[in-house]
Amino acid sequence: MHKCQICNKRPAAMKIVKVTEGQLEDYHVCEECASGLSTYAAKIMKKAQLDLKSTASLLSDLMKGQEEGASVPGGKSLHPAPPDLQCPSCGLDFTRYRQTYMLGCPACYDAFGEALESDIRKIHGATEHTGGRTQSQERLVDFRARLKSLKHELDEAVREEDFDKAAKLRDKIRTVQEEAESVGGEARK
Numbered sequence: 001m002h003k004c005q006i007c008n009k010r011p012a013a014m015k016i017v018k019v020t021e022g023q024l025e026d027y028h029v030c031e032e033c034a035s036g037l038s039t040y041a042a043k044i045m046k047k048a049q050l051d052l053k054s055t056a057s058l059l060s061d062l063m064k065g066q067e068e069g070a071s072v073p074g075g076k077s078l079h080p081a082p083p084d085l086q087c088p089s090c091g092l093d094f095t096r097y098r099q100t101y102m103l104g105c106p107a108c109y110d111a112f113g114e115a116l117e118s119d120i121r122k123i124h125g126a127t128e129h130t131g132g133r134t135q136s137q138e139r140l141v142d143f144r145a146r147l148k149s150l151k152h153e154l155d156e157a158v159r160e161e162d163f164d165k166a167a168k169l170r171d172k173i174r175t176v177q178e179e180a181e182s183v184g185g186e187a188r189k
Contacts, residue, residue: 003028004033005029006030006033006037010031013034015027015029016029016037087112089104089106089108090108091104140183150169
């Protein structure tokens with residue numbers, strides 16, 4: 001690590017590049033000397049100190065909230081832990097779960113029941129998995145359903161020897177398959 005090129009006392013915290021008459025000059029300087037060398041560096045250092053203080057304050061509040069079982073500023077509990085809940089399988093108690101929001105084993109789901117369901121709803125917005133398909137995946141599912149239906153109709157038309165209808169259905173199937181491929185899926189299965 002470099003020492004400050006100005007004071008030669010503290011470790012260099014940043015590199016300042018100055019352009020003087022077209023020539024580049026590099027300076028490895030500490031925070032204090034950087035403020036005196038560049039007004040821009042002084043502004044950056046001041047903002048960084050403010051950001052660091054607010055971040056430290058936020059983290060402190062969050063950690064305090066974890067220790068108290070998720071409280072908001074002012075100390076009011078968002079959701080008090082139900083008394084005496086403990087998983088019979090792993091021994092995790094509900095208060096400890098609330099500190100980390102991590103379960104100990106699959107049996108915790110049953111042991112903590114409704115209290116856990118409330119947390120899951122708050123975190124995920126629902127307690128049942130909704131599938132999480134993208135829009136293009138949904139369109140592919142629709143294309144496959146349409147293809148299945150059209151192929152069924154085609155089979156019926158061939159069985160009834162209605163070849164005009166069968167030809168039209170064959171063309172529709174090709175169109176739907178091309179649309180499905182443009183969405184990015186392989187819908188020919």
